[in-house]
Amino acid sequence: MVYLPTAGMMTYFLLYFEHSMNDMIVLNEVTKRFASTPTKGSPADTPRYFTAVEPTSLAIKQGEIFGLMGYSGAGKSTLLRLINLLERPNSGQVLVDGVDLMRLSASDLRIARHNIGMIFQQFNLMSNRTVFENVAFNLTVSGYPSAQIHKRVMECLEIVDLTDRASHYPAQLSGGQKQRVGIARAIAPNPKVLLADEPTSALDPATTRSLLTCLRDINAKLGVTIVIVTHEMSVIRRLCDRVALLHKGALLEVADIADGQIHANTEIGQRLIVED
Numbered sequence: 020m021v022y023l024p025t026a027g028m029m030t031y032f033l034l035y036f037e038h039s040m041n042d043m044i045v046l047n048e049v050t051k052r053f054a055s056t057p058t059k060g061s062p063a064d065t066p067r068y069f070t071a072v073e074p075t076s077l078a079i080k081q082g083e084i085f086g087l088m089g090y091s092g093a094g095k096s097t098l099l100r101l102i103n104l105l106e107r108p109n110s111g112q113v114l115v116d117g118v119d120l121m122r123l124s125a126s127d128l129r130i131a132r133h134n135i136g137m138i139f140q141q142f143n144l145m146s147n148r149t150v151f152e153n154v155a156f157n158l159t160v161s162g163y164p165s166a167q168i169h170k171r172v173m174e175c176l177e178i179v180d181l182t183d184r185a186s187h188y189p190a191q192l193s194g195g196q197k198q199r200v201g202i203a204r205a206i207a208p209n210p211k212v213l214l215a216d217e218p219t220s221a222l223d224p225a226t227t228r229s230l231l232t233c234l235r236d237i238n239a240k241l242g243v244t245i246v247i248v249t250h251e252m253s254v255i256r257r258l259c260d261r262v263a264l265l266h267k268g269a270l271l272e273v274a275d276i277a278d279g280q281i282h283a284n285t286e287i288g289q290r291l292i293v294e295d
């Protein structure tokens with residue numbers, strides 16, 4: 020008897036086997052729509068939804084530093100936030116470290132998120148807590164054994180070179196130091212993935228360079244997979260192994276970076292690189 024796979028089985032193969040075993044993050048045909056608010060006088064047939072992320076598939080390797088790049092409004096931050104389900108996709112599949120996040124219950128998703136740290140453009144530190152307490156808080160909420168929290172906080176502050184600032188408050192720190200606290204807080208629970216949303220946009224060029232060195236060290240020493248959104252081409256060139264070029268919600272291409280040069284094939288991709 021000749022064995023023929025059914026359409027359903029083919030879909031299964033495409034979803035589960037088109038990426039390799041060492042992929043840390045896999046997005047399969049994810050989409051994101053937002054409700055659009057009609058303005059006064061807009062035609063009755065104005066679409067009620069705005070698509071911020073068109074169907075997008077992407078595989079990011081374990082240990083890779085991967086950039087998301089595009090003009091303003093391209094959908095970079097939304098795509099990043101789909102990876103930890105801060106934005107829930109309208110359709111598609113999100114796998115992180117082999118776990119299908121969309122299938123998890125709310126409590127299991129909370130646990131899975133301990134594996135995905137995040138840093139933000141405006142640092143998002145708690146202003147009424149010290150540097151030590153900011154990092155410790157993330158360990159406490161992630162269920163880290165309380166007897167080991169002090170040691171782990173100091174280890175992480177050591178990694179970002181801030182042990183001498185442990186008892187300072189955020190207001191007493193420079194922008195670069197605040198972002199280092201953000202990094203220490205994010206890596207404290209030993210995540211396998213670090214998502215970075217415009218982490219250097221608020222920093223001057225020299226501070227940006229030292230922060231990129233810090234991120235590269237963390238990637239090399241801890242093997243953390245990093246996904247970074249930035250509009251700064253120099254950040255992509257210095258830091259990333261590959262970059263996804265996005266335009267109006269669509270993935271144009273994934274470009275390789277070799278010797279600090281981005282190799283784009285699409286017309287818009289090449290324009291993006293040149294115009295920066």
Ligand SMILES: Nc1ncnc2c1ncn2[C@@H]1O[C@H](COP(=O)(O)OP(=O)(O)OP(=O)(O)O)[C@@H](O)[C@H]1O
Nearest residue numbers: 053054071089090091092093094095096097098250
């Ligand atoms: N919560 C939301 N509700 C409605 N629209 C949204 C929401 N979040 C994002 N958008 C829209 O989705 C599109 C993509 O936004 P997103 O922030 O992902 O783009 P971006 O490429 O990161 O842009 P930028 O570089 O300006 O930050 C934009 O048009 C934005 O206005």
